[in-house]
Amino acid sequence: MVLAMVVCAVTGDLLLKRGMSEAGAVQFTGSGLAHGLVTMMTSAMIWLGILFLLGFMASQMTVMSWADYSYVMPAGAFGYALQTFLAVVILHETVSAKRWIGVLLICVGVVLVGQTKPRTAEITAAGAGMARSEVEKQMEEKVTASC
Amino acid sequence: MLTVLLLIVLICGSTGGEIAISHGAKKTGEPKRMRPWEVLVFIGQVMSNPWFLLGIPLMALSFFALLILFSWHPLSFVIPISALSYVVGALGAKYILKEEVNAARWAGVILVCAGVALVAAG
Numbered sequence: 001m002v003l004a005m006v007v008c009a010v011t012g013d014l015l016l017k018r019g020m021s022e023a024g025a026v027q028f029t030g031s032g033l034a035h036g037l038v039t040m041m042t043s044a045m046i047w048l049g050i051l052f053l054l055g056f057m058a059s060q061m062t063v064m065s066w067a068d069y070s071y072v073m074p075a076g077a078f079g080y081a082l083q084t085f086l087a088v089v090i091l092h093e094t095v096s097a098k099r100w101i102g103v104l105l106i107c108v109g110v111v112l113v114g115q116t117k118p119r120t121a122e123i124t125a126a127g128a129g130m131a132r133s134e135v136e137k138q139m140e141e142k143v144t145a146s147c
Numbered sequence: 148m149l150t151v152l153l154l155i156v157l158i159c160g161s162t163g164g165e166i167a168i169s170h171g172a173k174k175t176g177e178p179k180r181m182r183p184w185e186v187l188v189f190i191g192q193v194m195s196n197p198w199f200l201l202g203i204p205l206m207a208l209s210f211f212a213l214l215i216l217f218s219w220h221p222l223s224f225v226i227p228i229s230a231l232s233y234v235v236g237a238l239g240a241k242y243i244l245k246e247e248v249n250a251a252r253w254a255g256v257i258l259v260c261a262g263v264a265l266v267a268a269g
Contacts, residue, residue, distance in 0.1 A: 061168065061193050062186055065177045069169040070240035070248050074233060074259045080266050102265025109258030112251050120247035 005059040005072075006079045011052045067118040074113040081106050150219065153212045154228055160209025161229075162236040164202040166243055171198030226267030233260040 063072050081103045087093040175196055178189040193199055216225045237256045240246040248256075 058186070058190050061172045061190055062178060064169040065172040065175060065189070065193070068240060068246045069166060069244055070237050070246050070252060070256070072169075073165070073236050073240075074252075074256050077233070077259045077263055080263055084266065098268060099266050102262040102267075105258045105262030105265065107262075109255040109260075109262060112255030112258065114255075116249060116252045116255075117247075 005056055005063060006076060006082060009053065009056040009076070009079050011049075068120055071113060071116065071118050075110055077106050078110045081110075150216070153216050157209050157212040157216065157229055158232045158235050160205045160212060162232050162239050164204075164206035164209060165236065166239045167198045167202030167205060168193075170244060171196035171202065174198060223268050227264035230260045230263035230267065233263065 060072065060076070084095055084099060084103050088095055172193050175189065175193045178185045213225070213229070233256050237248050237253065241248045
């Protein structure tokens, strides 16, 4: 599931980048922005990219329902490594030594986090602590008030 | 000065938003089976959770801060600093979500943070 999350995020970004490069650089003027918006909205590549990013959002929420935030968050950074790799293979970009070192650090970090237990905190829909549910009630009131 | 303020909004907004959404997802429970329909129903439930509704404006705020920062500074300055959100996120997970962040996890988070900074600067 974490893999699905990373693949969706990276594919989405790549498609957006491809689509936006095809559309050309957006000019920061009224008509330039309007033109950019129209090209974005009519590009199949962009829509496909957005679809993949939505897939990322959905898989992230599902993973976070059982795994720690501090477990999922670094694992998601594996996407940078995959992105660099795909940028070389698909987009034929050149990658600096600094960037490869960064990719290496990320991979080691993700492996380290991956070895820890995915879930350490116990928050369930039914049994939340006294103090926590107090705070929650206040939060809920705030949110409904602001709506 | 304004840049520092916006960087704080960027980092705290995105981690705060993700922490709220993570909490909302856990409060909702888990999808019983990994069938597409059940996962969709689960996501719908998460999206109606007050914690999720709190998380979205936080992330939107962080996104606007990012756009403003991009118009002032180069990407290779903004992204490496925003990598600090991995450390802030781990702190938030430990103290707000009460997750157990042990030495291995800390080491991993710091390596990832340094790695992301290098990738963005390279």
